[in-house]
Amino acid sequence: MPAAEHNYDDERAVWNAYAESTKKDVFESDPVFRWTQYQGHGPGPELLGEPESVLEIGCGTGRALAFLAQRGVKARGVDMSPVMVARTTERWGPLGVEFVCAEVLDFLAEDTRTYDAVYSIFGAAWFSDPRRLFPLVKQRLAPGGRFVFSQPPAIPGAYGPQGMYKGGFAGPATYTYRYSHTPAVWRSLLREAGFDEVSVRVHDAPQAGHIGTLIGLAVAPR
Numbered sequence: 001m002p003a004a005e006h007n008y009d010d011e012r013a014v015w016n017a018y019a020e021s022t023k024k025d026v027f028e029s030d031p032v033f034r035w036t037q038y039q040g041h042g043p044g045p046e047l048l049g050e051p052e053s054v055l056e057i058g059c060g061t062g063r064a065l066a067f068l069a070q071r072g073v074k075a076r077g078v079d080m081s082p083v084m085v086a087r088t089t090e091r092w093g094p095l096g097v098e099f100v101c102a103e104v105l106d107f108l109a110e111d112t113r114t115y116d117a118v119y120s121i122f123g124a125a126w127f128s129d130p131r132r133l134f135p136l137v138k139q140r141l142a143p144g145g146r147f148v149f150s151q152p153p154a155i156p157g158a159y160g161p162q163g164m165y166k167g168g169f170a171g172p173a174t175y176t177y178r179y180s181h182t183p184a185v186w187r188s189l190l191r192e193a194g195f196d197e198v199s200v201r202v203h204d205a206p207q208a209g210h211i212g213t214l215i216g217l218a219v220a221p222r
Contacts (some may be wrong), residue, residue, distance in 0.1 A: 011080065011103075011174075011175075011176045029063075031063045031064070031066035031067035031069075031070060031092075032063050032064070032067055033045045033063075033064045033067040033068065034064075034121075035047065035121060035148075035150040035203070035213060035215055036150065036203060036205075036213040037122070037152075037211070037213060038205060038206050038213075041205075041206045042203050042213060042215075043203070043215070045064075045067070045068060047146070047148045047215070047217060048116075048117040048119060048146055048148060049116070049117060049146050051073060051115070051116030051117040051145075051146070052073065052074060052116050053073065053074040053075075053076070053113075053115045053116050053117075054068055054073055054074070054075055054076070054115055054116065054117045054118070054119065055076050055077070055078070055113075055115045055117075055118045055119075055140065056075075056076075056077040056078070056118075056119055056120065056121070056123065057077075057078055057104045057108075057118060057119070057120050057123055057124035057125065057128075057133075057137070058078070058079060058080075058104060058120055058122075058123025058124030058125070058126075058127060059077030059078060059079045059088070059099065059123065060079060060084065060121075060122075060123060061084070061087075061088060062077055062088035062091065062092045062097060062099060063092075064119075064121055065077045065092065065097045066091075066092040066095055066097055069092070069095045069096050069097045070095060074096075075095075075096070075097045075098070076097070076098045076099075076100070076113075076115075077097065077098070077099050077100070078099075078100045078101075078102050078104055078107050078124075079099065079100075079101060080101070080102070080103055080104070081101070082101045085099045085100070085101040104124040104128055104133070105128060105132055105133060105136060108133075108136035108137065108139070108140055109136055111140060113140070114140055114141060114142045114145070115140055115141060115142065115145060116141075116142055116145050116146070117141075117145055117146045117147070117148065118137050118140060118141055118145070118146075118147050118148075119146075119147070119148045119149060120148075120149040120150070120151075121149075121150050122150065122151050122152075123149075123151075125149035125151065125216070126149075126151035126152075126178050126179065127176060127177065127178050127179070128179070129161070129177075129179065130179060130181075130186070130189045130193075131189065131192075131193075134147075134189060134190060134192075134193035134195070135193045135194065137193075138193055138194050138195060138220050141220035142220070143220060143221065143222045144219060144220060144222045145219070145220045146217060146218070146219055146220075147190075147195065147216075147217070147218045147219075147220070148215070148216065148217045148218075149215070149216045150213050150214065150215045150216075151213070151214055152180075152211055152212075152213065152214065153180075153183075153202045153211070153212055153213070153214040154180035154181055154182060154214075155180065158180060159180055159181055159182065159185070160179065160180065160181070161177045161178070161179055162177065162178055162179070162180060163175050163176075163177055164176055164177070164178055183200040183201055183202060183214065183216075184200075186200040186214070186216050187199075187200045187216075190216065190218040194221065195218035195219060195220065195221075196218070196219045196220070196221055196222075197217075197218065197219040198216075198217070198218045198219075199216070199217045199218070200214065200215070200216040200217075201214070201215060202214050202215075203215050
C-alpha cells in the first residue's frame with residue numbers, strides 16, 4: 001500500500017510547509033469547533049457526545065482542541081509537524097491542551113491511554129490508510145467511545161489513495177497521500193474495523209452546487 005511505502009521525512013516536510021504558511025492571525029483568533037469548511041455551517045461538537053477526554057488526530061492549528069478544553073474536556077492532539085506542534089503548544093498549552101509530535105499510526109500503536117472520543121477534522125483520517133488507521137483508533141477508544149471524522153467527499157470516479165505534492169509541481173519531490181471513498185465504502189471500512197452504529201454521509205454546502213463535507217461517525221463496542 002502507498003501509505004507503507006512513502007517516506008515520512010518527506011511527509012513531515014509537507015506538513016511543516018503547511019504550518020509555516022499558516023497565518024499568524026489564525027493563532028490569535030478565538031478557538032472554534034466546526035466539522036465543515038464553511039464558517040457557521042454544519043454540526044458542532046455534539047457529534048462527539050459528552051466526552052471527558054478527546055484525542056484529535058492530525059490536529060493542525062489546535063483551535064478545536066482549545067475550544068473543547070475551555071469547556072472542561074481533557075484535550076490531547078497529535079500532529080506530524082514539529083513546527084505546528086511548537087506553535088500550538090505555545091498558543092493553546094496554557095489552556096491545558098497537550099500536543100504530541102508523532103506520526104499518527106505509530107502514535108496510536110504505542111499509546112496506552114484510552115479516550116471517550118477520537119476525531120479528525122480534515123486531518124489524519126483523510127491522510128492515513130483507513131485499513132491501518134481505523135483498527136488502531138478503535139483500540140484507543142473507551143467502550144462506547146465515538147470516532148468522528150470530516151473531510152471533502154471523493155471526486156466522482158476518483159477513489160482510493162491519491163498523491164499530493166508539496167507546493168505545486170516544481171522543486172523537491174516531497175509528497176503525501178490522501179484517501180477518498182464513497183460513503184458506502186467508508187461505512188464498510190468502519191464495520192470491517194469492528195465499529196458499531198456506523199454513519200457516513202455528505203453534509204451539503206450552504207450554497208447549492210458547492211463542495212459538501214463528508215462526515216463519518218462510529219461507536220466502539222460497549
